[in-house]
Amino acid sequence: MTTTTLQLLKCGLRFDPPTLVITYKDWKANKLRRRSMPLRSFTKHSNISSAIKELTENKRHARFVQLLPEAQLHRLLTIMKDKLCGMSLEVSIARNNDIDTLDPNEDLNKVDPETLTRKKLQMDSTFEKNRKKPGDPDFQYNVEIDFETELGRVETSGWDSGDGSDPEF
Amino acid sequence: MAQVAQPDYDKPDDSGEIRVKVICLGDSAVGKSKLVERFLMDGYKPQQLSTYALTLFNHKTEINGQKVSVDFWDTAGQERFNNMHPSYYHQAHACILVFDTTRKVTYKNLPQWLKELREYRPEIPCLCAANKIDVDTSVTKKTFNFAKKHNMPFYFVSASDGTNVVRLFRDAIKAAMKYKSNPTDIMDEIMQELENFDLDPGNSNGDSSTDKKSKSAIGSPATDDGVVIS
Ligand SMILES: Nc1nc2c(ncn2[C@@H]2O[C@H](COP(=O)(O)OP(=O)(O)O)[C@@H](O)[C@H]2O)c(=O)[nH]1
Numbered sequence: 206m207t208t209t210t211l212q213l214l215k216c217g218l219r220f221d222p223p224t225l226v227i228t229y230k231d232w233k234a235n236k237l238r239r240r241s242m243p244l245r246s247f248t249k250h251s252n253i254s255s256a257i258k259e260l261t262e263n264k265r266h267a268r269f270v271q272l273l274p275e276a277q278l279h280r281l282l283t284i285m286k287d288k289l290c291g292m293s294l295e296v297s298i299a300r301n302n303d304i305d306t307l308d309p310n311e312d313l314n315k316v317d318p319e320t321l322t323r324k325k326l327q328m329d330s331t332f333e334k335n336r337k338k339p340g341d342p343d344f345q346y347n348v349e350i351d352f353e354t355e356l357g358r359v360e361t362s363g364w365d366s367g368d369g370s371d372p373e374f
Numbered sequence: 375m376a377q378v379a380q381p382d383y384d385k386p387d388d389s390g391e392i393r394v395k396v397i398c399l400g401d402s403a404v405g406k407s408k409l410v411e412r413f414l415m416d417g418y419k420p421q422q423l424s425t426y427a428l429t430l431f432n433h434k435t436e437i438n439g440q441k442v443s444v445d446f447w448d449t450a451g452q453e454r455f456n457n458m459h460p461s462y463y464h465q466a467h468a469c470i471l472v473f474d475t476t477r478k479v480t481y482k483n484l485p486q487w488l489k490e491l492r493e494y495r496p497e498i499p500c501l502c503a504a505n506k507i508d509v510d511t512s513v514t515k516k517t518f519n520f521a522k523k524h525n526m527p528f529y530f531v532s533a534s535d536g537t538n539v540v541r542l543f544r545d546a547i548k549a550a551m552k553y554k555s556n557p558t559d560i561m562d563e564i565m566q567e568l569e570n571f572d573l574d575p576g577n578s579n580g581d582s583s584t585d586k587k588s589k590s591a592i593g594s595p596a597t598d599d600g601v602v603i604s
């Protein structure tokens with residue numbers, strides 16, 4: 206049986222005991238179903254990426270976990286972890302909204318690895334949308350486009366001046 | 375992934391093959407890894423350096439009838455600490471310095487990356503890549519002075535739609551080969567080549583859709599019987 210007959214409708218958490226819950230439509234059986242996946246070994250010290258790996262490798266849960274976008278899984282498990290750390294749901298959701306928002310001025314060298322992973326997952330949606338890959342009708346391995354030379358460009362990016370942080374060396 | 379020791383790029387080449395090392399530098403998430411992936415497509419064999427968390431990808435090709443074995447080095451996240459382990463720079467023959475055209479801060483950090491590169495490798499050719507032009511192609515009409523100021527060839531690229539990725543990497547390999555055989559003024563030659571480009575504004579295809587932050591549709595927080603929907 207393939208996962209294609211299953212359609213994710215909702216996903217969420219039950220906190221006690223820590224459980225990942227999804228509702229989905231089983232189109233083959235034409236039924237609405239709910240599935241609970243207990244996060245047995247999950248603690249406030251758990252590493253989110255490892256926990257996700259465990260879930261996706263779990264034979265019983267894999268095909269349901271697969272229905273969830275990876276960014277959503279990170280978000281849900283982080284909310285669970287925040288809860289286990291004693292954070293209020295409100296604060297946790299606000300914090301997670303921030304993580305899932307790309308701020309072009311944020312220096313991503315300075316964020317923790319989990320946040321960086323999630324920022325990259327957000328970037329992936331544009332990356333995938335614009336992507337040309339083998340098999341696409343207009344895919345070419347070598348795409349050369351000659352843009353105007355520096356001298357021919359008329360607009361300035363505005364990125365070279367302004368804040369004086371362009372040290373000479 | 376295979377675990378290997380750091381190769382010695384100064385050892386004489388057997389089998390008539392030139393062996394070069396090309397490194398990628400730049401901030402977290404500018405697209406260094408995606409660019410290497412796009413250039414190598416599925417023909418890449420990542421190897422993990424046993425001693426340090428660095429990844430290298432070997433690529434064999436032929437440039438002007440000369441067989442060359444290129445190792446592209448990619449970081450495994452050390453750019454987070456704003457500097458790289460010295461072994462990353464050791465014996466490198468060329469560098470691709472990348473920034474993200476959607477994030478000014480990554481452009482502002484270029485001088486620091488270049489400074490660190492020059493501490494270890496004062497002379498190797500360095501090429502500058504402005505990545506993610508697919509997000510808003512109008513950036514290709516704008517001036518970025520960093521590359522010119524430091525006499526580097528400059529490329530508008532997209533790891534997503536492939537624009538100029540092969541050109542960038544081939545030029546980097548050529549520069550690395552030339553540096554290895556004759557460490558002089560290669561950059562001037564590449565600069566000259568680049569200045570000979572035709573001006574063809576009608577050529578900049580692709581849509582300029584802007585980057586909408588798409589959150590998952592499963593949306594807003596709500597509860598039912600103790601279930602939090604996030
Ligand atoms: N739209 C777009 N996104 C890109 C492009 N290259 C990389 N990305 C996105 O940027 C994220 C970071 O890229 P990555 O190669 O991991 O960056 P690195 O940290 O410099 O190695 C990826 O997850 C992609 O979603 C590109 O050319 N266009």
Ligand SMILES: [Mg+2]
Nearest residue numbers: 406407449451
């Ligand atoms: Mg990377």
